Amino acid sequence: MSLPSSVRIVEVGPRDGLQNEKQSINVADKVRLIDDLSAAGLSYIEVGSFVSPKWVPQMAGSAELFAQIQQLPGVTYAALAPNLKGFDGALAAGVREVAVFAAASEAFSQKNINCSIGESLERFVPLMEAAKQHGIRVRGYVSCVLGCPYEGTIAPAQVADVARELYNMGCYEISLGDTIGAGTAGETRRLIEVVGSKVPRNKLAGHFHDTYGQALANIYASLLEGIEVFDSSVAGLGGCPYAKGATGNVATEDVLYLLNGLGIETAIDLDKLIAAGQRICTVLGRESGSHVARALSRLQTKELTAQKTR
Amino acid sequence: MSLPSSVRIVEVGPRDGLQNEKQSINVADKVRLIDDLSAAGLSYIEVGSFVSPKWVPQMAGSAELFAQIQQLPGVTYAALAPNLKGFDGALAAGVREVAVFAAASEAFSQKNINCSIGESLERFVPLMEAAKQHGIRVRGYVSCVLGCPYEGTIAPAQVADVARELYNMGCYEISLGDTIGAGTAGETRRLIEVVGSKVPRNKLAGHFHDTYGQALANIYASLLEGIEVFDSSVAGLGGCPYAKGATGNVATEDVLYLLNGLGIETAIDLDKLIAAGQRICTVLGRESGSHVARALSRLQTKELTAQKTR
Numbered sequence: 001m002s003l004p005s006s007v008r009i010v011e012v013g014p015r016d017g018l019q020n021e022k023q024s025i026n027v028a029d030k031v032r033l034i035d036d037l038s039a040a041g042l043s044y045i046e047v048g049s050f051v052s053p054k055w056v057p058q059m060a061g062s063a064e065l066f067a068q069i070q071q072l073p074g075v076t077y078a079a080l081a082p083n084l085k086g087f088d089g090a091l092a093a094g095v096r097e098v099a100v101f102a103a104a105s106e107a108f109s110q111k112n113i114n115c116s117i118g119e120s121l122e123r124f125v126p127l128m129e130a131a132k133q134h135g136i137r138v139r140g141y142v143s144c145v146l147g148c149p150y151e152g153t154i155a156p157a158q159v160a161d162v163a164r165e166l167y168n169m170g171c172y173e174i175s176l177g178d179t180i181g182a183g184t185a186g187e188t189r190r191l192i193e194v195v196g197s198k199v200p201r202n203k204l205a206g207h208f209h210d211t212y213g214q215a216l217a218n219i220y221a222s223l224l225e226g227i228e229v230f231d232s233s234v235a236g237l238g239g240c241p242y243a244k245g246a247t248g249n250v251a252t253e254d255v256l257y258l259l260n261g262l263g264i265e266t267a268i269d270l271d272k273l274i275a276a277g278q279r280i281c282t283v284l285g286r287e288s289g290s291h292v293a294r295a296l297s298r299l300q301t302k303e304l305t306a307q308k309t310r
Numbered sequence: 311m312s313l314p315s316s317v318r319i320v321e322v323g324p325r326d327g328l329q330n331e332k333q334s335i336n337v338a339d340k341v342r343l344i345d346d347l348s349a350a351g352l353s354y355i356e357v358g359s360f361v362s363p364k365w366v367p368q369m370a371g372s373a374e375l376f377a378q379i380q381q382l383p384g385v386t387y388a389a390l391a392p393n394l395k396g397f398d399g400a401l402a403a404g405v406r407e408v409a410v411f412a413a414a415s416e417a418f419s420q421k422n423i424n425c426s427i428g429e430s431l432e433r434f435v436p437l438m439e440a441a442k443q444h445g446i447r448v449r450g451y452v453s454c455v456l457g458c459p460y461e462g463t464i465a466p467a468q469v470a471d472v473a474r475e476l477y478n479m480g481c482y483e484i485s486l487g488d489t490i491g492a493g494t495a496g497e498t499r500r501l502i503e504v505v506g507s508k509v510p511r512n513k514l515a516g517h518f519h520d521t522y523g524q525a526l527a528n529i530y531a532s533l534l535e536g537i538e539v540f541d542s543s544v545a546g547l548g549g550c551p552y553a554k555g556a557t558g559n560v561a562t563e564d565v566l567y568l569l570n571g572l573g574i575e576t577a578i579d580l581d582k583l584i585a586a587g588q589r590i591c592t593v594l595g596r597e598s599g600s601h602v603a604r605a606l607s608r609l610q611t612k613e614l615t616a617q618k619t620r
Contacts (some may be wrong), residue, residue, distance in 0.1 A: 003496075184571025185530045188314075189370070212563040213601030214571075215521075216527040220495045224534075248605075254523040261494025261524075291523030295491070295558075 001088045004228040006265040008044060010205065011037050011254060013047040013280075014065075015080060017237025017249055021284060027061045031068045032109035034077075038069075041268040042063070042252075044076045046099065050086035063093040077246060078139065082113070091134060098131065099175075100124050101141035101164060104159040105148035108179075112143075121165050124135065128170045129166045140171030145191060146183025156194035166197040175231055178218065181211025181248045185221035192225040203227035208250050210236065210289075215250035216258050223262070226228050228253055236289020251290035252276060260270030314538040318320035318354060320485070320515065321347050323590075324375075324391060325356040325599035327547025327559055331594060337371045339593045341378045346546060346586035348379075351578040352562075354386045356409065360396035373403040380392040388449065392423070397437045401444060408441065409485075410434050411451035412476060414469040418489075422453075431447075431475050438480045450481030450518065455501060456493025466504035474508040483513050485541055488528065491521025491558045495531035502535040515539035518560050520546065520599075527567050533572070539564055544597020545587030546600060561600030565589060 014034050018025065030048075046083045047069065049061030055097050062079060071077055078097040081087040090098050102120050103109040109117045144151075145159045163174045176195065183191070188206075195204060206222040206229070208215040219230055233249035253274055259266055274293045281288050288294055324344050328335065340358075347355050355380065358372030372389060381387055386408040391397040400408050412430050413419040419427045454461075455469045455547045473484045486505065493501070498516075505514060516532040516539070518525040529540055530562055543559035584603045591598050598604055 087476065102449070184568050186572040209603065210523075211605045212567055213526055214568060216523055217530040217568060220527040220530060248601075251523070257522055258494050258524060258527060262496040293559075295521045 002226075003223050003262055004226065004264060006228070007223075007254065007259055009042060009266060010044045010046065010207075010229060011042045011234060011252055012046045012207075012231050012249065013037070013233040013235065013237040013252065015048055015220055016125075016231075017233040019049065019233075020238035020249075021286075023026050025280075026235045027064050027068065029280070030061075030065055033234075033276065033280045034069045036272070036279060038075045039267070039277055040070045040272035042273075043074060044078065047095075048081055049080035050089040050093075050095075050098075051080065051082050063089065064134040066095060066123060069072045081127065082239055083123055084126045084130060087130055087136075091130075091136065095136070095140065098127075099139040099141060099231045100127065100166070100171070102162050102236060103143045103148075104162050105144040105151045107150035108144045108148045110154065111150060117162060121169070121215040124166075131278045132170060138171050140166035140169075140174045141177055142166065142174060142286040145195075146175045146178040146187055147180050149180055156191045159191060160195040163195050163204070166273060167199045167203060169301075173205055173229065173265075175205040175207045175229075177207035177231075178215075179210055181209030181215065183208075183218055184212075184214050185217045187257065188218040188221045189225055192222060194226060196225070202228065207231035209218045209248040210250045211248035215248075216254060219250070219255060219258065223264070235281050235293060237280065237284075249289075251277075251288070251293070253288075253290040257292045261302055262295060265269040270299050274296070312536075313533050313572055314536065314574060316538070317533075317569055318353060318539045319565060319576060320354045320356065320539060320541040321352045321544060321562055322356045322517075322541050322559065323543040323545065323547040323562065325359050326541075327543040327545075330548035330559075333592075333594055337378065339590070340375055341568065343544075343586065343590045344375070344379045346582070348382045348385045348591060350582035350586055351576070353384060353577065354360070354388065355381075357387045357389055358403075359390035359405070360399040360408075361392050362377050362471075372401065376403040391437065391585055393433055394436045394440060396441055397494060399444075400576075401440075401446065404592050405446070407447045407449065408437075409449040409451060410437065410476070410481070410567065411453060412472050413453045413458075413525060414464050414472050416459045417453040417460035418454045418458045421460060427472060431472075433481070434476075434479060442480060445448050448481050448561030449477035450479075450484045451487055452476065452484060453487045453489045453530075455486040455505075456497055458486040459490050460605075466501045468566055470508040473505050473514070477509045477513060479599065483541075484509055485515040486519045487517035487541075488519055488525075489523065493518075493528055494522075494524050495527045498528040498531045499535055502532060502537060506535070511536050512538065517541035519558040520560045520564075521558035525558075525615060526564060529560070529565060529568065533574070536559040544583060545603060547590065547594075559599075560585075561598070561603070563598075563600035563602040567602045585614065 053060040082096040160301040181271040232255045236251035315491035363370035391408040540567045542562040544562045548559040
């Protein structure tokens with residue numbers, strides 16, 4: 001058994017998370033969340049998205065966000081940019097790193113962004129060129145890597161092809177997303193083996209959803225395959241375990257608890273992270289989607305009760 | 311990577327699960343649950359407990375249960391028996407397999423059963439002798455194997471000593487219980503290494519709680535260490551994710567989904583298992599604690615909605 005000595009967590013709560021919450025929140029609360037996260041030691045935060053507010057109203061105001069957050073040295077503040085127009089918006093807002101996304105499933109690509117996988121990749125060419133000109137790093141997402149809501153099973157070789165395309169285009173890292181959260185540990189290992197034969201493993205990241213409760217087992221399986229970067233969402237934002245239609249981003253707190261237990265370094269403060277999650281949950285009026293946050297809050301409640309009844 | 315080709319699941323929902331639910335249910339509903347579980351292919355079901363109803367009122371009527379359930383051939387119907395009196399009660403009810411329990415933590419033993427670990431083990435001597443006389447198999451539980459709510463960290467060597475004692479006494483299998491659900495994958499592997507040096511690994515079982523969301527990662531870690539038996543609770547009975555004070559038995563559905571994905575044989579029908587869980591949840595008036603059951607029920611709801619709106 002060989003595990004990485006350190007792991008980088010890509011915090012996607014403010015973007016991927018809030019985008020999928022029913023309730024939209026104001027810029028000040030988002031700024032507070034992002035500043036809380038950087039103060040907790042997160043070194044990579046996906047802040048927002050430069051897409052049309054017509055498509056994703058929750059992501060309006062991303063330029064304001066970048067202007068108002070406290071940008072700490074050593075922390076990467078990234079934004080999603082689906083095309084050159086989005087990239088230009090991000091650039092104007094001072095963004096230094098962007099992310100692009102493609103699907104590993106043709107059906108999902110058609111339904112989600114109304115074009116084929118090949119067409120979606122072609123659209124990135126001018127964006128990648130512009131990014132290169134301006135010295136902006138680009139991260140690539142591949143969705144539906146362990147299953148598609150429309151097609152079902154997705155062949156690992158197909159994921160590998162899309163990942164390889166993004167890598168060849170200039171993405172410095174490829175995040176493999178189990179969008180429907182249906183993958184299990186064995187499938188995760190096979191996926192990494194296959195994709196890892198086309199893209200160096202140290203350029204791959206894991207992005208797991210906990211919809212079927214498998215996310216931490218899949219992360220552990222990925223660690224055993226040498227993956228050192230994982231996307232997660234504070235408080236499980238974007239997937240409320242108490243609501244129908246939950247999408248199920250794995251909670252950053254739960255990932256960190258696993259990594260701490262394995263003795264893997266992250267430089268993140270669990271207490272501060274939990275506090276950041278509790279604050280945004282209060283704003284949203286929902287309970288945390290993190291098992292760890294809920295378990296520890298119960299412990300604290302018991303201690304408080306014990307103190308009060310003494 | 312070497313995984314077992316088949317796994318046996320010990321279904322503890324009717325006993326460990328219902329015992330920890332606030333609401334008690336009637337014998338008929340328990341009978342239905344147990345019969346649903348055996349019909350779903352579970353080959354081992356912990357039916358009830360022969361303890362004083364003064365201590366655990368939810369377990370009253372275990373003798374009635376054994377009389378009323380449909381006992382399928384090839385299925386083990388077991389009962390917890392804390393002492394000789396309980397054993398005699400179980401024997402009179404026709405029980406052919408019992409379980410005994412000890413803690414790996416002195417503080418937990420004192421607070422839970424008001425005696426030291428050593429004293430609790432001594433109490434089992436007459437029970438074990440009686441069991442041998444009557445040809446009754448005895449399974450042993452060790453609790454707090456990855457942490458104690460009072461002592462905190464528990465040394466794996468201490469767990470190994472208690473497990474070894476139970477094994478030497480005649481328990482054919484020792485179930486290692488992470489009572490507070492705080493263990494992580496690396497600790498799980500070390501625990502199995504240490505305990506496995508005192509008790510053969512094929513005599514060990516894993517009993518994980520999902521309180522900190524780590525149960526499936528711990529089960530995957532255990533599988534990698536050669537463990538082939540796991541305890542779990544249908545619908546996560548005994549740990550309601552929507553209530554404060556949840557204890558968090560891992561849901562059988564989620565374990566089965568993991569095992570299915572790994573291609574590990576169990577002979578359990580996931581659909582029937584989910585239906586059994588949904589039925590008992592309806593009786594209890596709670597949502598299922600199984601991620602898989604909730605995810606699939608959302609899919610079905612969507613399909614139904616789609617059908618209705620056509």
